[in-house]
Amino acid sequence: MSWFKREDGEYESGPDPRDAADKTVRTEGLWIKCVGCHAIIFKKELEANLNVCPKCQHHFKLGARRRIELLLEPGYELVDGGLRSTDPLNFTDVKPYKARLRAAREATGLDDAILNATGQLGPHAVILSAMEYSFIGGSMGAVVGETIARAVDRARLAGKPLIVVAASGGARMMEGVVSLMQMAKISTALAQLDAAKVPYICVLTDPTTGGVTASFAMLGDLNIAEPGALIGFAGPRVIEQTIRQKLPEGFQRSEFLLEKGFLDAVVHRRDLKAYLIRALDFMKA
Ligand SMILES: [Zn+2]
Numbered sequence: 139m140s141w142f143k144r145e146d147g148e149y150e151s152g153p154d155p156r157d158a159a160d161k162t163v164r165t166e167g168l169w170i171k172c173v174g175c176h177a178i179i180f181k182k183e184l185e186a187n188l189n190v191c192p193k194c195q196h197h198f199k200l201g202a203r204r205r206i207e208l209l210l211e212p213g214y215e216l217v218d219g220g221l222r223s224t225d226p227l228n229f230t231d232v233k234p235y236k237a238r239l240r241a242a243r244e245a246t247g248l249d250d251a252i253l254n255a256t257g258q259l260g261p262h263a264v265i266l267s268a269m270e271y272s273f274i275g276g277s278m279g280a281v282v283g284e285t286i287a288r289a290v291d292r293a294r295l296a297g298k299p300l301i302v303v304a305a306s307g308g309a310r311m312m313e314g315v316v317s318l319m320q321m322a323k324i325s326t327a328l329a330q331l332d333a334a335k336v337p338y339i340c341v342l343t344d345p346t347t348g349g350v351t352a353s354f355a356m357l358g359d360l361n362i363a364e365p366g367a368l369i370g371f372a373g374p375r376v377i378e379q380t381i382r383q384k385l386p387e388g389f390q391r392s393e394f395l396l397e398k399g400f401l402d403a404v405v406h407r408r409d410l411k412a413y414l415i416r417a418l419d420f421m422k423a
Pocket of ligand 1: 176191192195
């Protein structure tokens with residue numbers, strides 16, 4: 139015999155949990171904690187401020203679409219879309235690469251980690267290529283490589299300046315050597331662009347690392363970065379273990395790299411468009 143036995147319907151059941159859910163105010167996703175100053179910022183306020191923290195000016199990541207909207211005048215055209223990775227190695231790590239691609243496509247609405255656009259940047263007709271970090275870490279596989287190479291060719295044939303906004307964790311390991319070949323392909327196209335004397339500006343944003351830094355991101359006639367961006371080839375831990383030395387403060391951040399001569403300028407996001415226009419005024423004069 140049990141000590142306690144509840145008959146069905148003996149007590150009123152508690153409130154319907156679904157009613158409770160209706161009454162709760164949804165706050166999740168409305169606020170964001172700044173990684174720079176730990177302030178709690180209203181997400182809408184952050185978005186209205188170009189994804190820059192209004193308190194400490196920390197530059198949050200910006201998607202490719204928004205980047206193009208911010209830089210080009212209305213009426214720009216998206217080009218070179220519709221390319222999709224064929225998963226040449228039929229690669230599987232913890233999950234199949236095909237599944238990763240599908241999830242990234244659904245989450246971002248993009249075919250891969252890049253968007254090309256043609257349009258006006260102030261008075262200048264330009265080709266703009268913007269990377270999307272939220273698509274598998276902005277990694278560069280065959281599609282990203284081909285899309286950027288097409289932007290370069292487009293710039294060369296039309297004689298329009300090229301601007302690339304880099305945001306990438308580097309080569310896409312799921313495409314192995316195919317992703318590494320993109321470095322050579324884009325660099326070759328950029329050499330032709332250089333020979334044709336068409337200006338190329340690279341904007342390095344947080345983060346720009348690995349094979350992207352080691353190829354087109356450092357090949358601009360002008361290489362400029364957003365404040366506080368992580369820019370490097372190998373990660374700091376790998377370097378520390380290799381050279382067995384402690385790395386200095388701010389190592390691999392924009393300001394440090396500017397001081398050491400790796401970059402030409404560090405430009406706040408709100409000033410970026412005006413800066414690019416002035417640079418092109420000068421380069422095309
Ligand atoms: Zn902040």
